[in-house]
Amino acid sequence: MSKLYRSREGTISAVDTKTQLSTLGSETAPGPLLVPAGIRTLHAVITAMATSQAVAADGSVILRLEGPGLPEGPETLVVGSQGVSVATGGHGSRTANRIILDIPVTVANEILLFGENVGEDVGDVTLGATLEFI
Amino acid sequence: MSRTITVEGDVNAIDTRTLLTSQGSVTAPSLVVPAGMTKIKQFVATGAADGLAAGHGIFFVRLGGNAVLGGEQTIMFGGEDSIAVQAGSDAAPSLGSFFKLDDADIDVRPSDTITIAAELAGVDVGDTTVAITLVYGK
Numbered sequence: 001m002s003k004l005y006r007s008r009e010g011t012i013s014a015v016d017t018k019t020q021l022s023t024l025g026s027e028t029a030p031g032p033l034l035v036p037a038g039i040r041t042l043h044a045v046i047t048a049m050a051t052s053q054a055v056a057a058d059g060s061v062i063l064r065l066e067g068p069g070l071p072e073g074p075e076t077l078v079v080g081s082q083g084v085s086v087a088t089g090g091h092g093s094r095t096a097n098r099i100i101l102d103i104p105v106t107v108a109n110e111i112l113l114f115g116e117n118v119g120e121d122v123g124d125v126t127l128g129a130t131l132e133f134i
Numbered sequence: 135m136s137r138t139i140t141v142e143g144d145v146n147a148i149d150t151r152t153l154l155t156s157q158g159s160v161t162a163p164s165l166v167v168p169a170g171m172t173k174i175k176q177f178v179a180t181g182a183a184d185g186l187a188a189g190h191g192i193f194f195v196r197l198g199g200n201a202v203l204g205g206e207q208t209i210m211f212g213g214e215d216s217i218a219v220q221a222g223s224d225a226a227p228s229l230g231s232f233f234k235l236d237d238a239d240i241d242v243r244p245s246d247t248i249t250i251a252a253e254l255a256g257v258d259v260g261d262t263t264v265a266i267t268l269v270y271g272k
Contacts, residue, residue, distance in 0.1 A: 002173065002203075002204065002239050002240060002241040003238065003239045003240060004204050004205070004207065005207040005208055005209050005240070006208065007194055007208035007209065007210055009192055009194070009210075009255045009256070011190075011256060011257070023255070024194075024208065024255070025149045025150070025151065025194065025253035025254070025255035026149050026150055026151045026253060036204070036205075046209060046210050046211075046235070047210060048192040048193065048194070048210040048211065048212055048213045049192065049213050050190035050191055050192055050213035050214055050215040050256060050259075051190050051215050052188070052189070052190045052215065052217060052257070053190075053215055053216070053217040054188075054217055087217065088217060088218065088219055088220045088223075089217065089218070089219035089220060089223055089225060089226065090215065090216065090217045090226070091183075091185045091215070091216045091217075091225050091226045091227070091228050092213075092214070092215045092216070092228070093181075093182060093183070093212070093213075093214055093228045093229055093230050093231050094212060094213040094214070094215075094231055095211075095212055095231040095232060095233050096193075096210045096211045096212055096213075096231070096233045098235065124190060124257070125190065126190045126191055126192050126213070126255065126256030126257065127192070128192040128194055128210040128213075128255060129210065130194070130208060130209050130210045
């Protein structure tokens with residue numbers, strides 16, 4: 001069985017606030033992220049993030065996975081962290097990260113993705129997540 | 135046996151699907167999946183931004199077209215952030231990101247055409263450049 005890749009992204013604007021990732025770039029309303037037919041597990045999650053660097057602070061970013069597509073309940077993953085000493089003159093380039101998992105899923109049910117800036121407020125954060133299904 | 139295709143392009147508009155159809159001096163490389171190749175075995179991507187706008191965006195690819203079985207595949211591969219410097223200061227360089235997905239294992243149909251598009255989602259960081267390699271196999 002080959003793999004299938006499904007993604008969502010969104011912008012987090014408040015610290016310690018669960019924010020749903022519900023868009024995908026040029027698609028402003030891609031609809032629910034459903035577990036595709038024939039899939040048995042969430043094999044990995046790939047995440048990418050970027051921040052506005054507009055606040056002299058340091059914080060981390062986490063991803064929450066929830067919804068009826070996850071029969072064992074919600075999961076959380078670390079995405080990355082950010083800190084700057086001044087709010088001017090930053091420029092970052094970040095590689096996506098991939099975490100291998102083995103999480104059972106329920107076909108045709110939705111997985112909801114949420115991002116959260118935890119710790120200190122680092123400004124705005126754009127977060128993208130790809131679910132790698134087998 | 136493996137075969138490769140590399141495409142590149144500028145992704146200069148935020149939240150815009152941008153087809154990658156060139157390869158430097160080769161303006162129109164073939165996007166037909168080579169005969170006998172039935173999978174994308176590896177996915178490799180790099181991206182960088184000039185940082186001339188204060189923003190924060192994430193790169194992702196859309197692999198589609200008639201050759202891709204199982205529907206369009208979307209994969210995140212990097213992020214770019216930038217904030218304007220104080221007057222009279224120099225900005226730090228952006229060294230670019232490099233992401234490699236081994237065992238991508240995406241089914242494709244040989245001798246059919248693949249489309250490779252990239253997007254920067256979020257808030258515009260200026261101009262960006264993206265290059266992507268697909269490694270085909272069986």
